[in-house]
Amino acid sequence: MKVLVAEDDTLIRRAVIEVLADEGYQVLEASDGQTALTLFHEHRPDFVCLDVMMPEVNGFDVCRKLRDADAEVPIVFISAKSEEVDKVVGLELGADDFIVKPFGVKELVARIRSITRRCHRRSQPENGGCFQMLDLDINTSELRGRRGEQVIELSLRDVRLLQLLHDHRGEVLDRATIFDRVWGEDYFPNSRTLDQHVSRLRKRIEIDPNRPVLIRTVHGVGYRYEG
Amino acid sequence: MARRQVLLLILISTVPLALIAVLGWRLASDEESHIRRRFQEIFRQQLHETDVVIATYFEDRERELLELARRVSLTPGGIREQLRREPRVEQIFVLDAEGRIRHPLPGSSLNTAERQFLVQITPVINDRDFVRLANAQNDASGESSGQEGEVQRTHGWYALFWGRGVNLIFWHRRESGEIVGVLLERARWIADLIDILPQTGISGELNQLDEKARIRLVDSDGSVVYQWGRYEPPEDQLPFVDFSISRPLSSWRLQYLVAESWLATAQPGSQYFNILAGLFASGVALLLMAVVFYREYAREMAEATQRVNFVNQVSHELKTPLTNIRMYADLLERDLEDMPPEETGAATSRLGVILSESQRLSRLITNVLTFARQQRSGISVRRSAAKIDDLITACLERFAPPLRDKQIAVEFDAHAPQVVLVDVDVLEQILVNLFSNVEKYAAAGKLLKIVSSQEGDRTTIVVEDRGPGIPSGQRERIFEPFHRVSHALEDSPGTGIGLSIARDLARDHGGDVVWEAADRGAQFRVTLHTPRSEN
Numbered sequence: 001m002k003v004l005v006a007e008d009d010t011l012i013r014r015a016v017i018e019v020l021a022d023e024g025y026q027v028l029e030a031s032d033g034q035t036a037l038t039l040f041h042e043h044r045p046d047f048v049c050l051d052v053m054m055p056e057v058n059g060f061d062v063c064r065k066l067r068d069a070d071a072e073v074p075i076v077f078i079s080a081k082s083e084e085v086d087k088v089v090g091l092e093l094g095a096d097d098f099i100v101k102p103f104g105v106k107e108l109v110a111r112i113r114s115i116t117r118r119c120h121r122r123s124q125p126e127n128g129g130c131f132q133m134l135d136l137d138i139n140t141s142e143l144r145g146r147r148g149e150q151v152i153e154l155s156l157r158d159v160r161l162l163q164l165l166h167d168h169r170g171e172v173l174d175r176a177t178i179f180d181r182v183w184g185e186d187y188f189p190n191s192r193t194l195d196q197h198v199s200r201l202r203k204r205i206e207i208d209p210n211r212p213v214l215i216r217t218v219h220g221v222g223y224r225y226e227g
Numbered sequence: 228m229a230r231r232q233v234l235l236l237i238l239i240s241t242v243p244l245a246l247i248a249v250l251g252w253r254l255a256s257d258e259e260s261h262i263r264r265r266f267q268e269i270f271r272q273q274l275h276e277t278d279v280v281i282a283t284y285f286e287d288r289e290r291e292l293l294e295l296a297r298r299v300s301l302t303p304g305g306i307r308e309q310l311r312r313e314p315r316v317e318q319i320f321v322l323d324a325e326g327r328i329r330h331p332l333p334g335s336s337l338n339t340a341e342r343q344f345l346v347q348i349t350p351v352i353n354d355r356d357f358v359r360l361a362n363a364q365n366d367a368s369g370e371s372s373g374q375e376g377e378v379q380r381t382h383g384w385y386a387l388f389w390g391r392g393v394n395l396i397f398w399h400r401r402e403s404g405e406i407v408g409v410l411l412e413r414a415r416w417i418a419d420l421i422d423i424l425p426q427t428g429i430s431g432e433l434n435q436l437d438e439k440a441r442i443r444l445v446d447s448d449g450s451v452v453y454q455w456g457r458y459e460p461p462e463d464q465l466p467f468v469d470f471s472i473s474r475p476l477s478s479w480r481l482q483y484l485v486a487e488s489w490l491a492t493a494q495p496g497s498q499y500f501n502i503l504a505g506l507f508a509s510g511v512a513l514l515l516m517a518v519v520f521y522r523e524y525a526r527e528m529a530e531a532t533q534r535v536n537f538v539n540q541v542s543h544e545l546k547t548p549l550t551n552i553r554m555y556a557d558l559l560e561r562d563l564e565d566m567p568p569e570e571t572g573a574a575t576s577r578l579g580v581i582l583s584e585s586q587r588l589s590r591l592i593t594n595v596l597t598f599a600r601q602q603r604s605g606i607s608v609r610r611s612a613a614k615i616d617d618l619i620t621a622c623l624e625r626f627a628p629p630l631r632d633k634q635i636a637v638e639f640d641a642h643a644p645q646v647v648l649v650d651v652d653v654l655e656q657i658l659v660n661l662f663s664n665v666e667k668y669a670a671a672g673k674l675l676k677i678v679s680s681q682e683g684d685r686t687t688i689v690v691e692d693r694g695p696g697i698p699s700g701q702r703e704r705i706f707e708p709f710h711r712v713s714h715a716l717e718d719s720p721g722t723g724i725g726l727s728i729a730r731d732l733a734r735d736h737g738g739d740v741v742w743e744a745a746d747r748g749a750q751f752r753v754t755l756h757t758p759r760s761e762n
Contacts, residue, residue, distance in 0.1 A: 080543050101549070103554075104582075
């Protein structure tokens with residue numbers, strides 16, 4: 001999924017991009033409203049994160065123009081303005097959510113996943129994309145796994161990785177394949193990135209992360225789901 | 228300036244003025260009436276003295292006439308002889324005991340004057356007025372025969388109206404029963420009266436009155452018989468004092484006329500001026516006070532607005548760096564999670580402090596901005612569908628690190644699973660403020676207990692701790708902005724607006740936050756109006 005992030009504060013923009021990329025999104029970045037509009041028309045992202053106060057064209061104007069071009073694309077405002085009127089204006093302009101600064105990574109992730117679920121629901125109204133890995137039920141459109149009563153929040157990348165392993169049950173998937181399929185062709189591979197991601201994912205989906213059964217390590221090669 | 232305050236200002240300025248005006252006017256009016264009454268009493272006394280002079284004159288005449296009536300020969304010759312000798316007497320008539328006329332006897336030889344008199348007196352005689360008077364019981368105007376029981380008058384005055392006005396008749400009943408009537412010469416007794424009344428000038432206690440007053444002797448037709456005093460009143464001027472003269476001239480009046488201009492100066496009319504001047508001065512003073520008050524108020528309001536705007540602006544400006552601190556601290560935490568513990572050392576716990584403090588700062592900024600917004604324009608509630616228990620869980624998750632650091636155990640008794648319409652931000656801010664208080668002030672109790680429940684359109688969340696609790700005298704004051712419980716001042720941070728904001732937000736959401744009695748610690752009950760979501 002492609003996400004356009006338009007934010008004039010470089011540090012926030014970088015952090016948001018890092019979080020989104022880590023979640024598994026392909027991120028387009030813009031530091032002003034005009035660039036955001038240009039990038040949107042060139043790449044047609046799946047959703048847009050907009051700062052309200054931006055040079056050139058402000059977030060509300062960008063939102064208005066985006067809505068003229070595409071009535072469906074989800075738009076999330078990121079703003080320091082928490083005034084009621086700003087929220088109302090933003091939402092009336094057709095924004096889907098309003099993330100108010102200051103926020104942390106967890107809040108940003110939660111909101112982004114919520115938007116992604118909405119996108120999936122729109123594209124897969126029949127709740128398609130469910131699969132099972134042992135006792136873990138994974139719903140790709142909901143970005144959630146369920147083990148009994150336990151609900152596990154997953155990122156887009158988590159779901160893709162689990163889907164890949166599930167689809168190649170019993171096979172050993174090497175790092176290059178996983179990078180290529182889960183991170184995308186543009187991503188410059190880094191062995192620690194994959195291991196760290198798998199490590200974090202195991203902490204959430206494995207009953208005992210030290211003795212993983214869903215994602216097993218094949219030393220020197222890659223990972224495997226035995227089913 | 229709010230309309231209510233303007234109204235208050237106007238009331239503060241005008242009500243005292245109006246009260247002073249009304250009371251002052253009434254006082255002056257009462258004083259004026261009082262002084263008029265006093266003048267009237269003084270002038271009435273003067274008229275009474277004049278009346279005594281007139282009465283004395285008639286008493287003298289009465290004595291003379293009684294003597295005359297007693298001794299006059301009742302023959303026509305004797306009567307005519309008496310008339311010649313008495314210039315004050317015009318005619319004499321005699322009635323027998325039954326009231327029949329004996330002189331001037333109709334049909335006898337009478338002179339012109341007697342005939343004319345007979346014409347005038349006959350109707351009165353026929354009406355038996357004198358007989359009735361003579362038979363009537365005694366009163367102050369007549370003398371009795373000296374017998375008890377059937378006391379009858381022996382003499383008296385009778386006013387007969389003919390010709391130019393009142394004519395006075397003195398009558399006497401002799402012991403033999405005849406009634407002798409004596410008609411006074413009108414011109415003579417009027418001349419006598421004028422002679423005994425003051426020639427000119429009105430003396431009295433009041434200076435310069437002669438110039439400004441006039442006393443009139445007015446007959447029964449209202450015509451002026453005599454007047455003194457140099458004041459020339461307008462024709463339509465009413466008398467200041469109107470006094471009835473004693474008998475026998477009781478149809479005549481003495482009137483006292485005073486120039487209104489003199490009355491106005493003699494009266495404390497200047498009181499009205501004084502009142503008006505006082506009112507004007509008070510009005511100006513109040514107006515000045517109102518202007519000063521308004522300017523002071525406007526200045527303070529402008530300063531307060533400036534301060535609020537400044538705090539608002541600073542708080543907004545703090546948001547971007549704070550977002551960066553939180554985001555990068557989160558990312559750093561994530562990096563540290565991927566490293567073996569032996570490599571991270573104390574970094575994880577130090578980062579925990581950064582995260583926890585940056586979250587505290589976030590809450591502080593949110594509270595400051597919410598408070599400023601409430602002061603400025605109030606909060607409008609935007610409801611969306613959510614589960615209360617999920618929101619509480621999410622909020623608790625966010626609070627987990629500081630609670631864990633202070634070893635505060637969390638118990639959540641969740642009974643609000645329905646999807647309801649709630650303003651997520653409002654609920655979160657209420658809970659954050661309550662949890663934050665537990666963390667700051669009740670950490671010693673080591674417990675944060677939350678019980679949620681739903682009934683109809685209402686959701687209730689009880690938040691309790693085992694801390695030192697709220698002192699009994701401060702259980703309502705803790706909801707006032709900037710109030711802080713004294714024992715918490717020394718070592719706990721805070722602005723004192725958390726509970727105030729929580730209560731205001733809950734009230735905006737159709738509910739409330741109240742303190743509840745508990746065996747130990749503090750307990751707060753949050754109620755919210757949460758209609759069921761139809762979706």
